[in-house]
Amino acid sequence: MKESTSPPRDGFDHAHGAIARGARAALIVFGVVVAVNQSCACGPVRNGLATITPTVPRATPCTDGAQRCVEGRPESCRTYDGVTRWWPLTPLDGDGGPARCAVRCVVDGEPLAAHCAGPVDASDAGAER
Numbered sequence: 001m002k003e004s005t006s007p008p009r010d011g012f013d014h015a016h017g018a019i020a021r022g023a024r025a026a027l028i029v030f031g032v033v034v035a036v037n038q039s040c041a042c043g044p045v046r047n048g049l050a051t052i053t054p055t056v057p058r059a060t061p062c063t064d065g066a067q068r069c070v071e072g073r074p075e076s077c078r079t080y081d082g083v084t085r086w087w088p089l090t091p092l093d094g095d096g097g098p099a100r101c102a103v104r105c106v107v108d109g110e111p112l113a114a115h116c117a118g119p120v121d122a123s124d125a126g127a128e129r
Helices: 012-039 043-052
Strands: 067-070 073-080 083-088 104-108 113-117
Touching (some): 067 104, 073 113
C-alpha cells in the first residue's frame, strides 16, 4: 500500500496561504504609506489621523507653550502642523485617558509650569489652579 504525499485536508495549508497573502498586503500598504509620506507635505494627513485617534486631544485654540491644570491634570499647549492642542503632561491611566495628579495640580514657577504637587503647605497656599 502506497502512502499519500498530498497535503492534509484539514485546512492548514489554506490558512497559511491566507496569512501569507494578508501579510503581503499589509507590507504593500505600509510601503505605500511610507512612500506617500516621503513625497508630500503630510500635515493635513497627520492632522486627520490625529483627529480620529482617541488618545489625541481635540484641536483647540491656545497659545503655544502655555500650561494649565484641568480636572487635576497638567496640560501644555503645543502646535504641530499649524494645529494647537492641549497635550497632557501625565502618562495615560488604565482607562486610556491622561492620569490625574495623585494629590493636586498646580501652575507655578518662572516661567509658569503645570505639574503635579503634594499637599498644600503654608509656603505655596493659593498656587493651585
